[in-house]
Amino acid sequence: DADVTQTPRNRITKTGKRIMLECSQTKGHDRMYWYRQDPGLGLRLIYYSFDVKDINKGEISDGYSVSRQAQAKFSLSLESAIPNQTALYFCATSDWTVTYGYTFGSGTRLTVV
Amino acid sequence: AQSVSQHNHHVILSEAASLELGCNYSYGGTVNLFWYVQYPGQHLQLLLKYFSGDPLVKGIKGFEAEFIKSKFSFNLRKPSVQWSDTAEYFCAVNARSGYSTLTFGKGTMLLVSP
Numbered sequence: 001d002a003d004v005t006q007t008p009r010n011r012i013t014k015t016g017k018r019i020m021l022e023c024s025q026t027k028g029h030d031r032m033y034w035y036r037q038d039p040g041l042g043l044r045l046i047y048y049s050f051d052v053k054d055i056n057k058g059e060i061s062d063g064y065s066v067s068r069q070a071q072a073k074f075s076l077s078l079e080s081a082i083p084n085q086t087a088l089y090f091c092a093t094s095d096w097t098v099t100y101g102y103t104f105g106s107g108t109r110l111t112v113v
Numbered sequence: 114a115q116s117v118s119q120h121n122h123h124v125i126l127s128e129a130a131s132l133e134l135g136c137n138y139s140y141g142g143t144v145n146l147f148w149y150v151q152y153p154g155q156h157l158q159l160l161l162k163y164f165s166g167d168p169l170v171k172g173i174k175g176f177e178a179e180f181i182k183s184k185f186s187f188n189l190r191k192p193s194v195q196w197s198d199t200a201e202y203f204c205a206v207n208a209r210s211g212y213s214t215l216t217f218g219k220g221t222m223l224l225v226s227p
Contacts, residue, residue, distance in 0.1 A: 033214065040122065042203060042219035043157075050212070058214070090156065092215075098207060099164070101147050102215055104156040 003027050006091050006105035013081050013112055021076045021108045023091030029103070030096060032074040034058075034066060037088040037107075046089075049074055050096070081112040115140035115206050119218035126194050126225050134189040134221050136204035146187040147205040147215070148178055157203065163187065164209075174198070196227045 004025045013019050023032065030051045035043040045058030047066040055066060063085060067075045078085055088109050092102040120135030138144060148160040161172025168180040178189045187204060204218040 035217075040219060043217040045214055045216075048214055094215075096211060098145060098215070101149075101159040101162055102157075104158075106156045 002106065003103050004091055004093055004105035006089075006108050008108060009106065010109045011111070013110070015082055015112055017081050019078045019081055019110070021078075021089055021091075021110070023074045023076070023105055025072050025091075025093045025103075027093050027095075027103055028071075029093040030071065031094045032068065033092040033094075033102065034064075034074070034076045035090045035092065036060070037090060043090065046076065078110075078112075081110075083112045086110060086112050115144065115208055115213070115216050117204050117206050117216055117218035119202075119204055119221050121221050122219070124221055124223045126223070128196055128225055128227055129193050130225075132189070132191040132194045132198070132223070134202055134204075134223070136187045136189065136218060137185050138187065138204075138206040139185065140206065140208055143209040144206050145209055146178075146180060147207075148172065148176070148187070148189050149203045149205060149217075151201045151203065151220075153200065160189070160202075194223075194225050196225050199223060199225045 007022045033048040034046040049068045065077045090107050091105040094102045116139045118137045146163040149157040151157050163170045163180045171177045201220045201222045203220045205215045207213040207215045
């Protein structure tokens with residue numbers, strides 16, 4: 001099994017719909033992150049959580065919300081999806097030292113039509 | 114806050130050519146530096162990292178990077194590229210504060226022709 005699992009892998013949704021992307025990890029890491037990747041823009045941080053009771057906005061949090069249900073689970077929601085949220089979304093985890101960098105999931109390709 | 118600049122958006126090389134991808138960061142304090150690779154259709158994988166010590170770090174698949182503190186640079190190198198190195202490469206930095214997150218550059222797409 002993968003260390004960081006994202007579901008779904010691909011999703012097409014309509015404008016205005018609510019959608020949740022899920023992430024679970026078996027690394028035992030306290031820290032979890034959500035990034036979106038757009039061509040030519042690299043990865044941009046949406047939200048991050050340093051432990052179960054900690055939630056922080058990243059660079060581009062507008063239109064998104066998150067829930068840290070447990071140490072191993074961190075979900076990203078789009079309350080009312082819009083077309084410019086079409087992107088590749090990655091979940092990542094790390095320990096507090098970041099000694100081994102971040103471990104990334106396989107990504108969710110989201111298309112909003 | 115830190116920022117990262119990657120010099121080239123696209124690089125095209127022939128097999129066996131040497132590679133150098135530029136990366137500069139902006140941050141006044143101590144940083145950790147990373148290079149990640151993303152093969153087509155895959156997630157990001159760590160190539161190498163620098164935390165402290167020898168500024169020349171070696172990673173997987175024959176890649177290396179040199180940290181030059183005075184230039185705020187962390188350039189990625191490989192003496193001889195292969196077709197299988199075709200991928201997107203991301204430089205990333207985080208401040209060594211314990212509460213920092215990883216900031217990525219915009220990436221460099223490398224295409225190696227056989």
